[in-house]
Amino acid sequence: MTQLAAALVPITSAGGFLLVLAVIMPVCAVLAMLALNPRYSAPVAAVTLAAGLVVSIAIVVKLFRNGTALVYVVGGWEPPLGLTLRADGLSATMLAMTAVVITAAGLFAQAQYGLVLDKRHGRAPTTFWILLMATWSALNVVFLGEDLFNLYVALELLTFAAVPLVCLDGRAATVSAALRYLMFALLGSLLYLLGTALIYGRFGTLDLQTLSGISDGGPAVSAALALMIAGLLAKAALFPLHLWLPPAHAGAPAAASAVLSALVIKAPVFLILRLVLDVAPPEAAQFAGQILAIMGASSILFCSVMALKQARLKLMIAYSTVAQIGYLFIVFPLAAGDGELPAWGTIAWTGGALQLVSHALAKAAMFLAAGAIAEAFGHDRIAELGGFARALPMSAAAFGLAGLSLMGIPPSGGFIAKCLLLTAAVVNGHPWLAATILAGGLLAASYVFRVIDRALATPATPIQIRTAIPRRMEMTALALAIAAVLLGFVPLQPFAFLQIGRADAAAMVAP
Amino acid sequence: MTAVLAPTTLFGLCGAALVGIGLFVVLTHPSLLRRIVGFNLLGAGIFLVFGVVARRGAAAGFAGDPVPHAMVITGIVVAFSATALAVALLRRLLELTGRSTLDNGEPPDPEPRSKP
Numbered sequence: 116m117t118q119l120a121a122a123l124v125p126i127t128s129a130g131g132f133l134l135v136l137a138v139i140m141p142v143c144a145v146l147a148m149l150a151l152n153p154r155y156s157a158p159v160a161a162v163t164l165a166a167g168l169v170v171s172i173a174i175v176v177k178l179f180r181n182g183t184a185l186v187y188v189v190g191g192w193e194p195p196l197g198l199t200l201r202a203d204g205l206s207a208t209m210l211a212m213t214a215v216v217i218t219a220a221g222l223f224a225q226a227q228y229g230l231v232l233d234k235r236h237g238r239a240p241t242t243f244w245i246l247l248m249a250t251w252s253a254l255n256v257v258f259l260g261e262d263l264f265n266l267y268v269a270l271e272l273l274t275f276a277a278v279p280l281v282c283l284d285g286r287a288a289t290v291s292a293a294l295r296y297l298m299f300a301l302l303g304s305l306l307y308l309l310g311t312a313l314i315y316g317r318f319g320t321l322d323l324q325t326l327s328g329i330s331d332g333g334p335a336v337s338a339a340l341a342l343m344i345a346g347l348l349a350k351a352a353l354f355p356l357h358l359w360l361p362p363a364h365a366g367a368p369a370a371a372s373a374v375l376s377a378l379v380i381k382a383p384v385f386l387i388l389r390l391v392l393d394v395a396p397p398e399a400a401q402f403a404g405q406i407l408a409i410m411g412a413s414s415i416l417f418c419s420v421m422a423l424k425q426a427r428l429k430l431m432i433a434y435s436t437v438a439q440i441g442y443l444f445i446v447f448p449l450a451a452g453d454g455e456l457p458a459w460g461t462i463a464w465t466g467g468a469l470q471l472v473s474h475a476l477a478k479a480a481m482f483l484a485a486g487a488i489a490e491a492f493g494h495d496r497i498a499e500l501g502g503f504a505r506a507l508p509m510s511a512a513a514f515g516l517a518g519l520s521l522m523g524i525p526p527s528g529g530f531i532a533k534c535l536l537l538t539a540a541v542v543n544g545h546p547w548l549a550a551t552i553l554a555g556g557l558l559a560a561s562y563v564f565r566v567i568d569r570a571l572a573t574p575a576t577p578i579q580i581r582t583a584i585p586r587r588m589e590m591t592a593l594a595l596a597i598a599a600v601l602l603g604f605v606p607l608q609p610f611a612f613l614q615i616g617r618a619d620a621a622a623m624v625a626p
Numbered sequence: 627m628t629a630v631l632a633p634t635t636l637f638g639l640c641g642a643a644l645v646g647i648g649l650f651v652v653l654t655h656p657s658l659l660r661r662i663v664g665f666n667l668l669g670a671g672i673f674l675v676f677g678v679v680a681r682r683g684a685a686a687g688f689a690g691d692p693v694p695h696a697m698v699i700t701g702i703v704v705a706f707s708a709t710a711l712a713v714a715l716l717r718r719l720l721e722l723t724g725r726s727t728l729d730n731g732e733p734p735d736p737e738p739r740s741k742p
Binding site: 196264267268271274275278279282285286287290291293294295297298301302305308309312313315316319 | 645652658661665668669672675676678679691693694697700701704707708711712715716718719722723728
């Protein structure tokens, strides 16, 4: 047995029950919806959304006040035998981001299901609400969990909630897309589980805090980490493993697409971050980081070109998701630093975290805007959308503002994120990664401008709105897009917050 | 020779073989039902590996480490649910299209639901 880092004995901190609330409130909502008449599903969902938003804000405020991580020891059983829930700065950021995007998707869906009066209280909306709440709970467990096996169960719950979201409308094409997604996801989680077994056999514990700082790897640990990361990559849809994502995310209803694209694929990315930066021994982490960066860079280039070629708006946005996910993986070699500074003390790490949040807001806004467009015109073929900005100015604005963030044009969250990554790439001597970041920005600009160009065009016959859509649907998308832009006005502010709860917080920002 | 045939080694090798067979089936067979069976084989292999780990981890004087057993039971429940979901989706696909294989990646028409 290898020596493990002497772990601090975790004690439930004051306010730790907030973490439990974040996890179980959506589950309680699911149970209530199953028990009650479908008529009450929407009100129950609305109450849970409001309460969940309050809880996640409370967690963020608590972290700001205390400056230390929030811990809850489940049942009083301490690791390595028991489980803990722990919110450090990054987890709390993800928690808050999830709450905001889910609330926006919920508001959008409420307006959308309100459109068809006779179906308002039917089975379809109730199914959507149940799956949305289940997804939320599973996401919160992934962000708060500390035990690798516990995280496996959370990932599976996330899959079981996300796969039916894909085929909510029950058409053959979406059922096929959902099955393809399920195949990739199952293979991914089984590889992850095999890795977990190997880690347990080596160290006799699965607690991430205890495992952090393994110095001696050995072949078993390398194999385990490789298996786990490969499995998570299949779930995160990085370039060669992205085949399931475009059909699945483009075929889902708009509100579901927003949640899937903005949040669900972030859960495995978050776990890869934790595995590489917290658990893996330094040399292994460096090696893994280089491979991940190559995959990320090819993801950015290949899928941006694919996005450019798509004829349909939602498919284009789905391919753009794969491309933007690539940016999160080029963080690894950039954050490796020079060995003196921990990875989370580098600007690349801050840039990566900012990209995580700004992409979530921008992509959700884009999918919701595309949903409003498809609902209003009855189709989303880009070529036939000439002049849609005249008919739906707010949706067009939301799309454009979200596009700003994806391209990385100031002043937006995406700009700060990509600027930090670019600086880190230049300073650390990674010219190819810097070139990829720039090329990715240009490609993103071309596919966004393709749509903006259609929006501002003046066709011979003005485009007709088929269904009048409530203002609320467009406002939700616009609000998210504005939030993504406003992120650009808090440069480096997240830096200190992201370090809360990290082992030895760095005192300064360095490349 | 006895060292090679120690029960732990034997179980470990069986687990590895099951993982290999399962992975092969999952990756190569186009038929979805076979793939689902392959996932179950793969899962069974992993659970066997967990069992071996339980024998190895018995340093505290127990006959076996109970924690992996608890994990295997949880894992079986999860694998069962995954199989149920996959089979339900597959049946629906068969009803709708008459196929039990995936199409060649043609993305679905993102047309919104039609309204009267």
